[in-house]
Amino acid sequence: MSVAAPGNWPRLIAITDLNLLAEEVLLERLTRLADTARPGTVALLLREHEASAKSRLALGARLRRVADGAGQALWVADRLDLALLLRADALHLGERSVTAGAARRLVGNDMRISRAWHTASLDGAPAAGELADVDALLVSPLLAPRKGRPALGLATLGVLGEQLRARNRACQAYALGGVSAENVGECLRAGAVGVAAIGAALAEDPLGLLSALGILR
Numbered sequence: 001m002s003v004a005a006p007g008n009w010p011r012l013i014a015i016t017d018l019n020l021l022a023e024e025v026l027l028e029r030l031t032r033l034a035d036t037a038r039p040g041t042v043a044l045l046l047r048e049h050e051a052s053a054k055s056r057l058a059l060g061a062r063l064r065r066v067a068d069g070a071g072q073a074l075w076v077a078d079r080l081d082l083a084l085l086l087r088a089d090a091l092h093l094g095e096r097s098v099t100a101g102a103a104r105r106l107v108g109n110d111m112r113i114s115r116a117w118h119t120a121s122l123d124g125a126p127a128a129g130e131l132a133d134v135d136a137l138l139v140s141p142l143l144a145p146r147k148g149r150p151a152l153g154l155a156t157l158g159v160l161g162e163q164l165r166a167r168n169r170a171c172q173a174y175a176l177g178g179v180s181a182e183n184v185g186e187c188l189r190a191g192a193v194g195v196a197a198i199g200a201a202l203a204e205d206p207l208g209l210l211s212a213l214g215i216l217r
Contacts (some may be wrong), residue, residue, distance in 0.1 A: 001188075007161075007170075007172070008182075010041055010042050010043040010194055011195070011213045011214075011215050012041065012042045012043070012195060012201060012209070012210070013043045013138070013195070013214055014030060014033055014044050014045065014196075015045045015047050015198045016044070016045065016046055016047050016059070016063070017048075017198050017202065018051065018162055019050075022136060024078040024112040026202065029203070029204065029206075030044055030063065030201075030202070031066050031070075033206045033208060034066055034069075034070035035211050036207065037072070037094070037215045037216065037217055038215050038217045039217075040061070040073075041213075041215035042071065042072045043072065043073040043074070043089065044063045044064055044066065044067050044073070044075065044084075045074060045092060046059060046060045046074065046075070046195070048077075049188060053079070053082065055117045056079065057086070060076060060082055060088075064086050064087065073090065073197050074089055074090040075089060075091070075092055076088040076091055076092065077092045077094065078092070078094055079131060080106050083107060090111060090112035090113065090136075091103055091143070092113075092138065093110055093113065094116045095116055095118070097217060099131045100115060101130060101132075104133040112135040112136065113136075114134065114137065115127060115134050115137055115138070116137075116140065117138060117173075118139075120156045120160075121159055121160070122160065122163040122164070122167065125131060127211045128167075130166045131164070131171055134168070135170065135171060136173070137171065138176045139157065139160060139174065139175060140175075140176035140177040141178065142154070142157070142178060142179070142187070143187075144178025145180030154190040155190070157175065157187070157191040157192050160173050161185065161196070162189075172193040172194075173191060173192055175187035175194075175195045175196070176195070176196040176197070179195045179197040179200055180202065180209070181211070186211075
């Protein structure tokens, strides 16, 4: 398994969750994760939808320093203004975010754009028309049900991958939902360029997950 994903995509997107961990503990664990992984293989994704813009910006500034110090990337969810202020490497759009085209006009071509994806096919999906401006899909929930949605299953990665090759060959797919050290290899073999995780990425000991992804420093 190669260390870096194709096109220098991170293998692991570690998503913040202050409902799971206090801020200092969160930063301690993400610092350990970033420092333990090989440079360029991890992205720290600032989410925290419930937090104020001020507190998100402050946390994002700390995450920017962690990412820079370890040679990793910083992604920001939804807030285009914060993504620009924090010099984010990527902007992640949720279901209720602006369109990828609108985001692209603001952030330009140097920042990657990813979008949440919750269906097993591109066919008939409203957001499918945005794919020209999308660099990656975070496909969820892939391996475990979440928020009333059933798990899509590994086969979804193959279906979406084939459809993406026909519409936007540069767009990559990430597996999100139920990801663990035990199944990340299956996700990659099924066609994911990498995985996104909260619990597994924020665990006290990241060695198992990073080893399974082949990205230990």
